[in-house]
Amino acid sequence: MQRTAEFDAFGPWVDEVTDVDGVPRLFRSHPIDLTSALLAIKIPRNISRRDADPSMDLYDHLIVVDEAGVTVLSRVAAPRVRAGAVPAPAFTTRVLTWSEVTGVTVSTEFVDGLLTLHTTGAAVTVPFNGSSVSTVDRLVALVRSRYGAGATSVGDAGPARRTDDRDAPPASTELPDVERELQGVHRRILSGEPQMRHLTTQQRTAVRWTHPRALVRLAKNLWPTAVQTSLAYTDGRELLVVHRRDAVVRGHKPVYSIARTALRVDSITGTDIAESADLVGVRVLTLHLGDATIELLFAAGSIAPELLAARLDRAAHTV
Numbered sequence: 001m002q003r004t005a006e007f008d009a010f011g012p013w014v015d016e017v018t019d020v021d022g023v024p025r026l027f028r029s030h031p032i033d034l035t036s037a038l039l040a041i042k043i044p045r046n047i048s049r050r051d052a053d054p055s056m057d058l059y060d061h062l063i064v065v066d067e068a069g070v071t072v073l074s075r076v077a078a079p080r081v082r083a084g085a086v087p088a089p090a091f092t093t094r095v096l097t098w099s100e101v102t103g104v105t106v107s108t109e110f111v112d113g114l115l116t117l118h119t120t121g122a123a124v125t126v127p128f129n130g131s132s133v134s135t136v137d138r139l140v141a142l143v144r145s146r147y148g149a150g151a152t153s154v155g156d157a158g159p160a161r162r163t164d165d166r167d168a169p170p171a172s173t174e175l176p177d178v179e180r181e182l183q184g185v186h187r188r189i190l191s192g193e194p195q196m197r198h199l200t201t202q203q204r205t206a207v208r209w210t211h212p213r214a215l216v217r218l219a220k221n222l223w224p225t226a227v228q229t230s231l232a233y234t235d236g237r238e239l240l241v242v243h244r245r246d247a248v249v250r251g252h253k254p255v256y257s258i259a260r261t262a263l264r265v266d267s268i269t270g271t272d273i274a275e276s277a278d279l280v281g282v283r284v285l286t287l288h289l290g291d292a293t294i295e296l297l298f299a300a301g302s303i304a305p306e307l308l309a310a311r312l313d314r315a316a317h318t319v
Contacts, residue, residue, distance in 0.1 A: 107259030120290025
């Protein structure tokens with residue numbers, strides 16, 4: 001079987017696309033202007049090289065960022081077509097303007113990576129190989145610098161802080177009482193984003209399940225359950241949350257995932273605080289972003305939900 005340049009270059013890595021030859025064959029029917037793109041990356045299929053061959057479409061996604069927003073092209077399984085019929089393009093297209101993008105999450109657990117673009121409607125989630133997290137982080141930084149009506153260019157930190165932040169707590173070198181790897185993330189945030197202020201810490205807390213049926217409740221509580229650690233920061237323009245991929249984890253296995261979620265404060269249209277319907281002593285802060293919601297979990301007795309809700313409400317009205 002004849003080899004191709006795409007097949008020869010195929011591997012688990014997320015690569016930047018800088019010219020037409022680098023565009024995966026599957027997506028070349030879509031009009032892409034790489035000369036005006038701020039960044040374009042292609043994400044390979046999660047298959048080993050020994051299972052690939054030159055006849056296959058080897059890339060699952062192409063993400064292009066430009067001045068207008070973000071375009072995500074995603075491979076789908078080719079449908080069966082009748083003889084003589086013209087096959088439909090075997091990929092979907094999602095075009096997001098900057099005003100639609102409300103936030104971004106990137107998480108890794110060893111080589112298992114997930115990138116999520118939050119919007120006022122359905123989110124776009126793209127898996128990737130965690131060995132390429134530095135490339136994905138470049139895209140995340142670019143998205144964070146551009147989204148929203150008042151977005152600024154990369155490196156232009158001046159107008160990004162448009163709220164009155166005089167009541168923010170002073171920057172502190174004291175480490176939060178959390179797992180060591182999250183302390184490292186905390187240090188890097190305060191060093192790399194000095195405008196951010198640490199607001200709240202939710203420590204890993206053991207909790208129990210509730211259920212109206214006693215046997216179900218007993219079965220669910222046979223294994224230990226914990227609400228995972230989270231740290232919240234803000235610069236007035238964004239809410240940044242460092243957390244684990246799963247907010248609630250069962251069992252004794254150690255947790256290795258690390259996630260960072262950044263949300264535009266001006267995209268948060270409301271907040272609700274309620275007791276969890278499933279976990280005893282857990283409160284849920286729900287952030288509303290148009291038709292979408294994001295939930296943050298806190299242990300009972302924590303004032304963090306009220307602190308965050310009040311601050312987000314104040315910031316949203318001053319942005």
